[in-house]
Amino acid sequence: EAGVTQSPTHLIKTRGQQATLRCSPISGHTSVYWYQQALGLGLQFLLWYDEGEERNRGNFPPRFSGRQFPNYSSELNVNALELEDSALYLCASRALGNNEQFFGPGTRLTVL
Amino acid sequence: EDQVTQSPEALRLQEGESSSLNCSYTVSGLRGLFWYRQDPGKGPEFLFTLYSAGEEKEKERLKATLTKKESFLHITAPKPEDSATYLCAVQDEISGTYKYIFGTGTRLKVLA
Numbered sequence: 001e002a003g004v005t006q007s008p009t010h011l012i013k014t015r016g017q018q019a020t021l022r023c024s025p026i027s028g029h030t031s032v033y034w035y036q037q038a039l040g041l042g043l044q045f046l047l048w049y050d051e052g053e054e055r056n057r058g059n060f061p062p063r064f065s066g067r068q069f070p071n072y073s074s075e076l077n078v079n080a081l082e083l084e085d086s087a088l089y090l091c092a093s094r095a096l097g098n099n100e101q102f103f104g105p106g107t108r109l110t111v112l
Numbered sequence: 113e114d115q116v117t118q119s120p121e122a123l124r125l126q127e128g129e130s131s132s133l134n135c136s137y138t139v140s141g142l143r144g145l146f147w148y149r150q151d152p153g154k155g156p157e158f159l160f161t162l163y164s165a166g167e168e169k170e171k172e173r174l175k176a177t178l179t180k181k182e183s184f185l186h187i188t189a190p191k192p193e194d195s196a197t198y199l200c201a202v203q204d205e206i207s208g209t210y211k212y213i214f215g216t217g218t219r220l221k222v223l224a
Contacts, residue, residue, distance in 0.1 A: 004155070031210065041198070043156075044202065044218035058210060090155050093208065097143045099203055103155035 002027065004030045004093050004104035013051045013081050021076040024080045025093030031055075033094070033101060034066060038087040045091075049074055072087040114139045114204050118215035125222050129139050133198055133218045136182040141205030147176050148199040150217070156168045156199055159185075190222045 005024045011090035013019050025032050034046040045058035049068035057064075063079040072093075078085055088108050115138045125131055137145065141147040144163055148156035160169040162178040169176045174195065185198055197217040204211055 006155075033212070035214075043214040045212065045214075048210070049153075050210075088153065091156075099160055100146065100161055100208070102158055103148075105155045106153070108153070 006091050006107050010108045014112050016077040017081050019078045023091030025072050025076045029093035029095045033092040035090045036074050036087045044096050085109050086111045101104040114213050116213050116215040117127045118218050122219040127224050130188045133185040135200030137202045139204045143203040143205045146201045150197045192222045192224050
C-alpha cells in the first residue's frame, strides 16, 4: 500500500513569492493535516481538511491557506513568503473513524 | 491549556544501554497518545497508539506505556540504528475535533 506522498521534495523561493505544496493521502483516507516544522522546533499544526472542508486551522496568518480536492488530495498555499516560513512542511492523512495519522516525507521550503 | 512535554531533550546511550523517554501531558480528556520516530529531514514514522492508563504496546526493542499523566517509551538494548528523534502526540477529546498536539521530541543518539 502506498504511503502519503508530497511534492515537491524541495522548493526554493524568494521573499514575497507564493509557494504551492501538494499532498496525496493514503488510499481510503479522507482527512489531511498540514504541519510546519521549523529547524529545531516541534510540529506546529497548520490546517485540517476532511471531506473537502477546512475543519480547523492553527495559529497561522491567513496567507497560509489550502484546499482539499474531491480525490482527497490537498494543496497548501503560502502567499507573500517571509524568511521565517523556511521549514519542513509535513502532510499527514487519517482514515475515517481512526485516530492514527500517517505522515508523508515532507517538502523542504527555503525562502531566500 | 493542552500541553505535551517531552524529556530529556537529548539522550546519548551506548549500544545495549537501556533507557526510557518521558512524555507528560495535560489535556481535558485524552482520546489517544501517539509515539512517532523521525529521522533527520524526513516525515515522522508511526510507532504506537495508547488509549488508556495501564495500556502497553511493544515493537522490537521499543515498549510504550501509559499512565493518567504521562507515557514512557522504553528502549531495551538499543542499537545505533535506533538513533532518531522520538515524538509524542496527544489527541484531545474535544467534541467533534480531531486535533493533535505534539511535543518537541527527544533526540536519541546510540553510540556503537
